[in-house]
Amino acid sequence: MNKTVAIDPPCAIRTTCPYCGVGCGVLATPDGANGMTIKGDPDHPANFGRLCSKGSALGETTSLDDRLLHPQVNGERASWDSALDLVAKKFRETIALHGPDSVAFYVSGQLLSEDYYVANKLMKGFIGSANIDTNSRLCMASTVAGHKRAFGTDTVPGLYADLEQADLIVLTGSNLAWCHPVLYQRIVAAKKARPQMQVVNIDPRRTATCDIADLHLALAPGSDVALFNRLLAEIQQQGALDAAFVADHVDGFEAALDAASSCDSSITGLSEAQIQQFCNMWISTGKVVTVFSQGVNQSNAGTDKVNAITNCHLATGRIGKPGMGPFSVTGQPNAMGGREVGGLANMLACHLDLENAEHRSAVKTFWEAPQMPEEAGLKAVDMFRAVGAGKIKALWVICTNPAVSMPDADAVRDAIAGCDFVVVSDLTADTDTAKLAHVILPATGWGEKDGTVTNSERCISRQRAVLPPPGEARHDWDILADVGRRMGFHAAFDYQSPAEIFREYAALSGIAGQLGRDFDISGLVEMSDDEFDNMIPLYWPVNAARAGGRFFGDGRFFTPSGRARMLPIHFRTALTQPTPEYPFRLNTGRVRDHWHTMTRTAKSPRLSQHLAEPFVELHPAEAEALGLKPADLARVTSPQGSALLRVLITDRIGRGQAFAPMHWTAQYASAGRVDALVAAITDPVSGQPASKSAVVQIEKYDAAWYGFAISTRAPDPRSPYWASARAPRGWRIELAGTETPEDWEAYARALLGTPDAQALSVQDPAKGAARIALVEDGALTGALFIARAPVPVSRSHLVHLIGGAPQDALAGRPAANRPDPGATICACFDVGVNTILTAITEQHLLSVDAIGEALNAGTNCGSCRPELAALLASTQVPAAAE
Known part of the structure; x- marks a missing residue:
């Protein structure tokens, strides 16, 4: 706990990447000019020195050119005292007139756990409402609900090490190569070391992740339940059931099997041979890890999909043991930490249940809180509906951009614009949401913040300050605590440091442990400030009984009975179906080098070189029918809104489908806000939006x-x-x-x-x-x-001509003696397609590794390796038939 780790190079600071839920360790060395050099931390257990293109470019994202440096009230510079007095006054007055449920916080998986904890404590314990939700609702709420239904708590059973120890990895709803590149590279390395390891990729699209797949199942969008129900039925039929584990540790098997057996797997659109091959691979391989992400979660049946997966692992006892188990990979750097501190509207801190009277009482007593809500608050979609309806009259948005990222984004934007009082805490005043706020508060960002985050495998790591806060920026926990004090709750929010908050949080987790919860880090309650400063990555739980490890291999769960629950899962179609007017099913997602709404990644030129504008992917036959050619523009319209996108024609996507990334905002594109197309339909259990099942029409934009x-x-x-x-x-x-x-x-x-x-x-x-x-x-x-x-x-x-000599500019192409690198393929080393093709031809390169040796391309994060392989294949001349 108090071990001090030597840092190399001497002036580097150990911290944690702020992007996806992998939680990579970073060595950051400040350059004295508000920038830094970045290396992967070879000692961090998540990445062992690897970084993806985004993480490698972190040093390019800390410029202050668009930073908010002072509080603003109604567009004018204000002092902190006047701004926070106004926030506290407006929230107090709103609560007095309309009750505590007339106010709300919408927070973020990019907050540190200490920030999250203070926000949750202020809203639930002292304002007395559960109207605090997080953008993590948009990415992993269905996993939370599925875990709680199956295990009794939101517990991730396994560890990243299971990916290297498994004999079969099933990736479903996860373009791991682009969205979690470091985990993808760990699998690539494991497969290279053990070629007998097999990988199945389940995805309607043929993505970069298919590069390592032994089997790609391009199932019909949203049909995951039917596939895993068929697997459960086959587990029984082929005698793969772990009867002893089920008898001793699992409830609900017969009902789950009956539901699965009645499901028609042809709904998947896969051939019977493909389905049988998948089932045989899964059943015949003891060590199986099923990795799932947004393609599972972002559905009106997301929780059911999670439970269809956990049903198969519980039926076979393949859970909580090395190389076995269901594994959710989260999309945000501290989505897990937010779950742990109760950042969701239906949870309390430390995995305690808001609607459990004993849990409520325990937290209320610990916080010495004046009041606690007895019912769950409004989840994200319902929260912004309530804002639009005038029921929520004061809203505080922290470190997120819902006017872009929420489904039915135009309606959300209009709701925020019409709210009586809106506060935004962020790094910049230029986001779509911040432009709608009455008060904008300058917060610190990555590189300036100090506290902890938890990654997808329950590893708690430190984020440390590398740079000083710019201007008058303050930490989120400090801003929230100051407002708490100004609202009259001085003693409860008299925090001086994140270490102090962490100790309080650890103490509350000990009470949760006594109440039978999984999250217990009470072994850290005596941590000193110095020990907190020097804390190395650690896995929870950390208490007198155990430290880290896997859950459920011993058959003990956190339900009242101590037994796991299998659930009867029935296939449910998406609530929106294509029609003659809206014939395409739109899938939304991410690109390789950008992150969320680009407030950070858009600052890096090299991260914009791979894909520089919003686009829509279409199958060649669909494009031809619509009269669309490559690089045309298309108007994409749904019942909710429209977007204007560049056309990318590819057979990687199926007929009747379209794909568009969700990153672009009004700051970077005229009409690229893709979530404006998505209906505000949610999973009835988790409240997570169905962001991958919008229906749209597509037509050519006739530009002059x-x-x-x-x-x-x-x-x-x-x-x-x-x-x-x-x-x-x-x-x-x-x-x-x-x-x-x-x-x-x-x-x-x-x-x-x-x-x-x-x-x-x-x-x-x-x-x-x-x-x-x-x-x-x-x-x-x-x-x-x-x-x-x-x-x-x-x-x-x-x-590359900008700011230089104007020669050759009008030609639009380099002179004959200057090679054209072409569009960027490898963002880490800025290597273009023409450079790669020339090297393949002239140097007779025969493998992706050879390309890496010649050009460095693909040797850092590896997320471009599938594209390198495709370029290599395109240059191969088929052997002449004999």
Whole structure:
């Protein structure tokens, strides 16, 4: 507990990555200019030194160019005292007039556990409402509900080490290669060391994760229950049931089997041979880990999907033992910590149940709280409906952007805009949500915060400050505690440090342990400030009885009976179904190099080079029927809203399906807010939105012109379609419009903010073409390229010309003696497609590893390795038939 670890290099600070739930350790060395160099921590048990492209680029995301440095009230700078007095006053007055349920907090899985704990304590224990929910509701609430139904608590049974010890890994609803790259690389390494290890990937799309799959099951969207019900029936039929484990430790087997046996597995759209192959692989392999993520959770039947998976593991006793078990991988850096501190509207801290009177009383007594809610508060979707209906009159949003990320995002945006009083704590005032707030409070971010996070395998790690807080920014726990004191709850919120909060939290967990809960870190209650500062990663539970390890291998569960529960699960279709008007099923998700709503990753130029604008994937046959060609623009419309997206045509997606990423906001695209298309339909048990089952229509956007521009200044777009991204020394922007400006040179100057620049211009009005370079003091400060079709220029070449000599700019391509690297494939080392193809041909490279040796591509996070393999395959000449 108090071990001090030597740090190498000497000035590096050990901290934890702020992106996905893998929870990678990072060595961060400040550079003295508000930046830092980043390396993976070789001693952290989550990543052993590996980092993905996003983690590797963390040092590029700490600039202060858009940071909120002072509190603002109604758009004007304010002091902390006046801003927090106003927040406390407005919340007190609202509660006095309308009751505690008229206020709400919406918080984030990017908060540290200490921040989360204080927010939960303030709302539930002292305001007296359970109206606190988190954006983690959008990614893992169905797992929480499924775990509680099966195990009695929200307990993750296994560890990452199980991925290396398993003989079969089943990935379902998880593009692990892009969304959790470090875990994917751990599996890749394990499979290379033990080629007999097998991997099954269950996903309607053929994703990068399929690169390591021995079997890809492209099942019909949303049909996971039918597949795992068939597996349960086969477990019984093939004699794979662990009868002793079930008899001694499991309830509900017969009912679960009856439901599974009545399910029609043809619903999956898979062939009988594929289904049987999967079942045979699973049943004949003792060590099986089933990894699941958003493709399972984000459904109106997400909780049932989780329980269909746990049913199979419980029936075979394959749980809580090395290389065995169901494993949820979370999407956010502290989604687990939020679950542990009770950040969800239906939970209390330390996995205690809000609606359990004994648990409520224990927490109320421990906190010396004046009141505690007796019923669950409003979950995220219902919370913003209540905001829109005027029932919630004061709202505090912390470190998240619901005007973009919530389903039916336009309605959520309008609800926030109409709320009587809105507070936002964030790093920037430029988010879609912050622009709607009455009070904006400058909070610290990653690199400045200090506290703990918990990853997907129950490992608690430290996030440590590498940089000082900029301007007047304050830590979230400090802001919340200050408001608590100003509301009259001084003694309960008189915190001086995150270590003090952590000790209180550990003490409460000891009470939870006495009440039979799984989360108990009471062994850390005496931790000193120095020990907290030097804390190494540790796995909970940590108490007098045990430290870390797996759960449930001994057959002991946290239900009242001590037995696990199998549930009868019946297949339920999505509540929205394609129609002639809306014929496509839209799947939403993530791209490799961006994170959530891009407030951090969009600061890194290299993270925008792989996929620089919002897009929609379509099958070639569907694109042809719609008259769409590669790089066209399409209007995607649902009953809730619309988006304007670039068309990506690929056979990786099935007929009748579409895929679009959820990252783009009004800050970076004119109409890229994909969650505006998603209906606010939720799982009835978990309240998690069904973000992967929207129905949409797609039609070609008939642009009169298309454009591409580069600039040293942030552009001021004046067109119906635009998408901007950072470039190495400035910006890049895609454009399109339906009305042609009369003067392209004037348009370029206004767009790029260069009214006095010298213009070099080549225009052909008959062809609708224009190329304009803008030069100031001999340097290229901007360029605009216009055509009647998507502009055919080398973007990777042009973005590197910004701020340099203007020669060759108008050509749009490098001169013959300067190679064009092409579109970026490897973001870690900025290696383009043309560079890779040239190396394959000229150096006769025959493997992905050989490409890595020649160019470094694929040797860091490895998430580009599937694309490297595809490029390699495209260059192979088939042997002539004999």
